[in-house]
Amino acid sequence: MKAVVLTKFGTSDKAFDIQERPIPKAKAGEVCIKVEAFGLNFADVMARQGLYNDCPPLPTVLGYEVVGHIHEIGTGVEGLEVGQRVTGFTRFGGYAEYVTTVATGVALIPDDMDVGVAAAIPTQYGTAYFCAEEMVNMHEGDHVLIQAAAGGVGTALVQMAKNRGCIVYGTAGSDKKLEYLREQGVDHPINYNTSDFEEYVKKHRGDAGIDVAFDSIGGQSVKKARRLLTKGGGRIVCYGAASRSTKKIQLFADIKLLLGFGLIKPIPMLMNSQAFIGVNMLRVGDHRPNSLKRCLVNVVKQVNEGKLNPTVGGRFSVDEIAKAHDFLGGRKSIGKVVVTW
Ligand SMILES: NC(=O)c1ccc[n+]([C@@H]2O[C@H](COP(=O)([O-])OP(=O)(O)OC[C@H]3O[C@@H](n4cnc5c(N)ncnc54)[C@H](OP(=O)(O)O)[C@@H]3O)[C@@H](O)[C@H]2O)c1
Structure with a gap:
């Protein structure tokens, strides 16, 4: 599979390299998702600039959320099936064609939900919901x-x-x-x-x-x-x-x-x-995963009901990753910025 790898801190044009990586295996309690699109978050910009304490050592793959279909299910996971469309949190690794994440961090979404809207749900709407x-x-x-x-x-x-x-x-x-x-x-x-x-x-x-x-x-x-x-x-x-x-x-x-x-x-x-x-939210996920799940489920429900309406302010393809980072980091974006494979 292809992954967008952060190879060095600095400007967006020099920071990323698209590389081949093995498809990850879903461990117990996890699912592997085939990624349609991943969302950008401001923390990604800070990580790229070398200003984010929680960023893993380089080279690393950033990405806090993806939208896609379940590709594989690990042992002990109930209520999910291969092929279902989901949006979900990722603990880094989201800038890739496949990613594994905890099953509690994903939520089912309708096939016709806009990919940018779905990408806004986990981190940005999830954080807002937790705060508010x-x-x-x-x-x-x-x-x-x-x-x-x-x-x-x-x-x-x-x-x-x-x-x-x-x-x-x-x-x-x-x-x-x-x-x-x-x-x-x-x-x-x-x-x-x-x-x-x-x-x-x-x-x-x-x-x-x-x-x-x-x-x-x-x-x-x-x-x-x-x-x-x-x-x-x-x-x-x-x-x-x-x-x-x-x-x-x-x-x-x-x-x-x-x-x-x-x-x-x-x-x-x-x-x-x-x-x-x-x-x-990383500490919330570490210590109160049920709270994170509750936020995700409630946001999906309210988006489905039309009570919350994420705005998609920027859509980019994966080869435009530097442009997408500059759009968000340069304070030009409104609402969500999404990158599709
Ligand atoms: N604690 C958590 O767990 C958590 C989770 C998610 C997000 N966050 C934080 O929430 C904030 C919003 O995240 P987001 O992904 O939704 O990003 P965003 O708000 O879509 O983009 C960042 C915005 O911050 C404003 N800004 C103010 N000062 C800035 C500066 N010096 N440089 C760049 N931008 C500046 C800009 O808006 P104006 O041009 O209008 O000023 C910019 O558009 C970020 O600070 C992010 O780190 C925290």
């Missing part, structure tokens, strides 16, 4: 701040917040993305390159603040959002550090990012009834 439904509750009338709202996870969070009847403040980096956010029903689209989101929210909310904030930027962005949290139940969910990605000098950038977050002081948080919540 398992780690916090959103209620009708809540004021919710979502950073990088036009991205993959961002779009999912917007749809989940709007489904709950929340008032959404969504940030993005261009006017084109702001237009998209309006179409998605975002009540307050904010271009954070031209206006300060903290000032914007303060102007509209005064001291009332934000009930829930979702942050994938890290550093200063978190410090500012924490200042906006309402007293008496304000929560911030931090699940990424995209601002780290473009900085060249690693140590300086790491220190700047760390200091940017500000000090988390438990006593004032206790006194003000506020919460800081961190999310890393």
